[in-house]
Amino acid sequence: MKKVVLALAAVAGLAATGAQAQGYPTRPITMIVPFAAGGPTDVVARIVTDNMSRTLGQQIVIENVAGAGGTTGITRAAQSQPDGYTIMMGHMGTHGAAPALYPNLKYDPTKDFAPIGLAAGTPIVIVAKKDFPANDLKGFLDYLTKNADKVNMAHAGVGSVSHSTGIFFNSVVKAKPTMVAYRGTGPALNDLMANTVDFMTDQIVNVAPQIQGGNIKAFAIATPERSPVLPNVPTTKEAGLEGYEVSAWNAVFAPKGTPPDVVKKLSDALMKSLDDENTKKRLSELGGVIPSNTERTPEALQKLVESEVARWTPVLKAAGATAE
Numbered sequence: 001m002k003k004v005v006l007a008l009a010a011v012a013g014l015a016a017t018g019a020q021a022q023g024y025p026t027r028p029i030t031m032i033v034p035f036a037a038g039g040p041t042d043v044v045a046r047i048v049t050d051n052m053s054r055t056l057g058q059q060i061v062i063e064n065v066a067g068a069g070g071t072t073g074i075t076r077a078a079q080s081q082p083d084g085y086t087i088m089m090g091h092m093g094t095h096g097a098a099p100a101l102y103p104n105l106k107y108d109p110t111k112d113f114a115p116i117g118l119a120a121g122t123p124i125v126i127v128a129k130k131d132f133p134a135n136d137l138k139g140f141l142d143y144l145t146k147n148a149d150k151v152n153m154a155h156a157g158v159g160s161v162s163h164s165t166g167i168f169f170n171s172v173v174k175a176k177p178t179m180v181a182y183r184g185t186g187p188a189l190n191d192l193m194a195n196t197v198d199f200m201t202d203q204i205v206n207v208a209p210q211i212q213g214g215n216i217k218a219f220a221i222a223t224p225e226r227s228p229v230l231p232n233v234p235t236t237k238e239a240g241l242e243g244y245e246v247s248a249w250n251a252v253f254a255p256k257g258t259p260p261d262v263v264k265k266l267s268d269a270l271m272k273s274l275d276d277e278n279t280k281k282r283l284s285e286l287g288g289v290i291p292s293n294t295e296r297t298p299e300a301l302q303k304l305v306e307s308e309v310a311r312w313t314p315v316l317k318a319a320g321a322t323a324e
């Protein structure tokens with residue numbers, strides 16, 4: 001008798017999940033962005049969810065929950081109801097670097113999520129305040145290595161993209177500037193433009209407009225090729241720096257346990273958004289890289305997360321980086 005009841009409950013549960021996915025979504029969806037509004041992760045989230053909302057027929061509302069290099073917002077999202085109504089925009093930091101820097105991290109990037117798909121590749125650019133006393137990477141490195149105690153570096157909190165790529169940069173050029181934490185590189189960029197902080201390694205989608213506007217300096221982009229939106233910014237290799245090539249990425253996740261049908265609807269909507277001309281135009285104009293079809297699948301994202309955790313852990317440990 002007990003077996004029959006359990007079987008019926010299981011069937012009922014499956015039916016409910018199926019029914020839930022069928023009607024999904026029936027109300028607005030919240031996307032948690034774990035950094036301050038206006039920064040790169042927020043910009044990518046607002047661009048891709050615009051078209052996703054239209055496809056899903058419900059608004060995706062962005063909620064900025066900043067703190068601890070993005071791990072505060074991601075922890076909250078990971079622990080939310082796995083019903084498809086709370087999703088998140090994670091990235092190379094929250095789902096790659098964070099485990100190496102937070103011994104008591106409250107989530108496992110490789111286990112506690114239902115990957116939805118990659119949203120955008122975001123190459124890293126080495127940028128500085130307009131008044132920085134150097135005009136190219138060589139001059140910058142010369143000044144930095146001789147005056148590291150006088151130079152400060154902005155970042156979006158331990159484990160963020162700007163922090164982990166910054167730590168990696170400092171270990172490659174053997175400099176130890178003072179690290180200044182912000183709730184995102186949106187606010188950090190404001191201080192860079194105000195000449196109150198010296199430099200940072202940030203995602204192109206945040207800094208490209210200010211570089212084009214001449215409001216900040218860009219010494220190099222950390223990719224094998226120049227970006228089409230910053231044709232005058234050399235690659236690190238062209239500028240004479242070996243061993244510093246790094247690109248970040250932003251991706252959509254749902255909490256583990258989100259029904260597979262719901263995950264599929266969200267993934268299809270993201271893929272459709274990335275095929276949309278307006279979405280592609282808005283991301284590309286900021287230097288964002290549109291993922292290929294094979295890179296966009298939930299399975300590909302799961303593999304990316306696993307490889308990034310494996311890549312960043314030794315890099316950050318070797319650089320002596322620890323959680324503050």
Ligand code: MLT
Binds near residue numbers: 035041091161183184
């Ligand atoms: C942001 O949106 O502020 C960034 O993604 C922060 C970072 O990880 O550097």
